[in-house]
Amino acid sequence: MTVSSAHPARTDPIDALLSAHGLRRTVAARLVLGWFLAHADTSYTHAQLLSALQGAEPDKGVTLDRVTLYRLIDRLTQVGLLLCRVDANRVRRYQAMPESVKAMPHFECQTCHRDSPLAGALQGNALDLEAAAEGALQALKALGYQDVSLDLAVRGVCADCASAAAGSA
DSSP, rough: OOOOSOOOOOOOOOOHHHHTTTTTOOOOHHHHHHHHHHHHTOOHOOOOOOOHHHTTGGTTOOOHHHHHHHHHEEEEETTSSSSEEOOOOOOOOEEEETTOOSSEEEEEETTTOEEEEEEETGGGGHHHHHHHHHHHHHHHHHHOOSSBOOEEEEEEOOOOHHHHHHHHH
């Protein structure tokens, strides 16, 4: 007598993403991609990510050194699962890149160097931004460019730093 399961085996969405992009489904790859997907509105430098991941999954026996992590985030960026931005100080920051997003607007504070997503702040103009990004990407593709993405960085002084500077003056 064969017992059939009423619930077929479900594919882990992280495994599915890794497989769909031609990447191995290692414990480390699942950990890193899972972290980015769980913190999709946050960008991390390599050092910040390494610090956040150390001890994140001790029960799975994964240890990440900085070189392994660098190679992993490089591969995830190459296949379009992560967005890599270089800020004004030439520091690389990585963030989950949703497939449906054409532009990821963000604000870089020149004082505290905090990187903040602007999608919520620009909600009223989101459709205009998406249309402009799509137009620019299509124009580049028509010229023969491949695997293009758009990064919209606004730089200045955040409200917190501006308030602190005004308070100390």
